[in-house]
Amino acid sequence: MSSDAYARSSRASGDAVEAEVIQVVEELTSVPDATARHYDAVVETAISPSKQMRMLGICILEAGTHVEIKGCQQRLASGQRGRWHVRRGQLETLVEEGASVLFAVYQPGRFPDLLAMVVVPATAVAQLVADLGGWLDAGEGRTDAEAYKQVSWTRLIAPECVEGPNV
Secondary structure (H helix, E strand, O other), X not given: OOHHHHHHHHHHHHHHHHHHHHHHOOOEEEXXXXXXXXXXXXXXXXXXXOOXXXXXXXXXXXXXXXXXXXXXXXXXXXXXXXXXXXXXXXXXXXXXXXXXXXXXXXXXXXXXXXXXXXXXXXXXXXXXXXXOOOOEOOOOOOXXXXXEEEEEHHHOOOHHHHHOOOO
């Protein structure tokens, strides 16, 4: 698959996961890219943790909070567990705004099947990136803002919450 085709496929998957999260988490309202490119939703009414959506580092997600939605597959075609792709420039903006990141793990298909979700303050995500060795260079000709980190979903969600108790 070419890098352009991969980018289109990845974007389409991300859009589908975002739409599914917005459907499932009724307290979130979608924000179009034309309005804000660095986050996907805003909290309309306060959200508390639930069995369906856990929270790390916070007890409640307050109304007005900006939320970036990141999705990754439970398993990649290679059989490895999926990873979220975090970009430095976007995360730095989310930290400045006091935003949070909703990480979702899904089973791919025409309509993604959400298996687990966790909300983490952007500041805690930044600390996680630092703890994992910092940002990776995006390559020659790319900016510092394009530096990235891939984070396995098992860093934030216990495998048994996604794959069952006999993992």
